[in-house]
Amino acid sequence: MLVAAGCTPQSVTEEGRAVYGLYNLFLYIAAVVFVVVSGLVIWSVIRYRRRDDELPKQTHGNNRLELTWTLIPTVIVLVLFVFTMQAQNKVLDQSGDADVNITATAFQWSWRFAYEGTGAEVVGSPESIPEMVVPVGQTIRVKLLSADVVHSFYVPQTLFKRQAIPGTENLFDLTFEKTGLFHGQCTQFCGLQHPDMVFRVRVVSQGEYQSWLAAETRRGAAGQPGT
Amino acid sequence: MATTELPLPALPEAHHEEPGGIVDYLTTVDHKKIGILYIFTAFAVFLAGGVLALVVRWELASPGLQAMGENTYNQVFTMHGTLMIFLFAAQVTTGLGNYLVPLQIGAADVAFPRANAMSYWLYLFGVLIVVSSFFVAGGPAAVAWTAYAPLSTREYFQGTGMDLWIIGLAVVGVAGILGAVNLVTTIFRMRMPGMTMFRMPLFTWGVLVNQLLILFAFPALTVVFALLFLERNFGAQFFDPTYGGSPILFQHIFWFFGHPEVYIIILPIFGIINEVIPVFSRKPLFGYRAMVFAFFGIAALSFGVWAHHMFATGLVYLPYFSIMSLLIAVPTGIKVFNWIGTMWRGSITLSTAMLMSLGFIVVFLIGGITGIFLASPPIDFAVNDTYYVVAHFHYIMVGGLLYGMFAGFYFWFPKFTGRLLSERLGRWHFATFFIGFNLTFFFQFLVGLDGMPRRIADYEIERWTSANVLSTVGAFLTGVSVLIFIWNFWVSIRRGKRAGDDPWEGNSLEWVTSSPPPSHNFHHLPEVHSERPAFDYRHRGDPELAPVKTDPERDPDRG
The missing domain is CATH 2.60.40.420 (Cupredoxins -  blue copper proteins)
Known part of the structure; x- marks a missing residue:
């Protein structure tokens, strides 16, 4: 995905510059999320491979943990929404007179x-x-x-x-x-x-x-x- | 005691051991055989759609028109999308649901066995009607699977192929609604004693929410096809602005179906992953209730986001559809984190089913994250209708659906047949599929960001060639991986290792019965005290793992 950043065309319009900035913001956050989540998956698979017949501890959940990973994505998308609206206003602005x-x-x-x-x-x-x-x-x-x-x-x-x-x-x-x-x-x-x-x-x-x-x-x- | 056997569910008269064979399959009302029919039909459609995808990739491997003319290309990609989305994706999981849901809830069959058979046969005839359009003058539809009006009206696209397309898909839509009524009723009314809603396996939950979505979304599809058919054949003017009609109306109704369709496809797949990961981690699913609420969260949001497919029309209220679409990341994120929570401190076996599930998480993550980009209108303005979108939804559809489907096949094949699929071939299948798939679609993100539009037979910009070549190579490697799967199936169904009733130490009730199950599903049923009745049954007598929690109100004669 980091490769993808290099391939986003630089905008040639004033309006497009806002999109370019917004895209990069999304990309940085997305890259962090991807690395963290896929890292956790890979780590669990390597660390917790089956070694013997003993049954692991049968945990059913953890409310505090689950609340945390509900709130963090919520905050992230709200932040992204705010930046989205700012960029959108620039892109769609038609307040000035056209030449x-x-x-x-x-x-x-x-x-x-x-x-x-x-x-x-x-x-x-x-x-x-x-x-x-x-x-x-x-x-x-x-x-x-x-x-x-x-x-x-x-x-x-x-x-x-x-x-x-x-x-x-x-x-x-x-x-x-x-x-x-x-x-x-x-x-x-x-x-x-x-x-x-x-x-x-x-x-x-x-x-x-x-x-x-x-x-x-x-x-x-x-x-x-x-x- | 946990070993006490409950009385078997009442059996309809017609249920007796029947010989297999063609006549049997033509006349069956057994949910398991109907499930198998669904799966085989859907898989045949998948193979046909896959061949069309390879034709598309062959044409795009270099600029210019090599293999075919523009009209043929347009027909090929239209029918690729049509077969895959309308005639394969929702039905293959309906097939799995048909087979597994009654087993998972301890029922002898579905609520309406005959309606179930009818819904399958309607589906098959719908498929045949759509496929018959290949053999009429002018050939099949060439208007993309979305068939936007006015392009799909008679003024711009003549030919019987288009009408057959509409009729066939409308029939399949009705089949879907009928099937949904049946499965929803089955889940609400046919659960065995002790199987409360919050003890149902997550696959059954996934199917329940998926069928509820079908119940509400497919009627919109039927409506839009009815309007289009009237417009084409009887001069109705629903989409013609000169008569007060509106092309945007088509898009609204279509996507009101079209976006929930994505979740119709993916929710049962979540259900499969929810079954496979706990079994191969030897732990209960982490956060069972959160998973159920996440299903409903996704389902509810899915009806409020359709217009994010229409940001580029300039005619929809952007902030609402943007925030609703972004919020889908939250319940989806809960699911991914709960899967990791399930594996955490588990005891993980990397069977093929588990490898497919892990592959699912990774590719679905990429599909989901790029979906966040598309929920942002300014970014959508830039990449909408380019290969970026093609890559995104193939990461969800091919990535999500196929990895999950194969995980399910490897997981339940022993239950269906009594034999295991070869794990050695399974690993080859997974490896070629994982490499081929990512090679095909990852580079489409890049060429999409560079501005390559979708649905073009030809491109004039030379620097798009390298990504397209890689994509084509990947597509053919993916084709090889499917052939390996078919070979695995062919070999294993004859000579595969005997599976026994419970090869994986499963959690849900289907693992208690024989493989394959008898026609009335169970010879005996254990009591249900938790969301893992098969686990409890296996560990009966061990008070630490399977405490007996007899419910005195339900079973008054047991102290």
């Missing part, structure tokens, strides 16, 4: 990203992977829709996902702290070509974003949505 509003529509089997108030739109297909271009350091508010069945919007390096459910508008914020190209994929099984429902998030500087947006808007006005 960029994108309507992401999932459909069998690709994605459409429409930039609100600009006319810019990117539409993908299973053969051509769409890119959601966003500026670094700004709050991106995604309105997630589905055109057909249930899908799920997932960019592993944001440590976040959300289901796209027909008839429902799902809103969430992403604030990227790093530029780069990030893999995204539908994670809710959605039929035949579910594995092909891949997209990318390209995080660029503010200037690059503005010029990309201007070009896309012109293209949108000319009736040719980009891919």
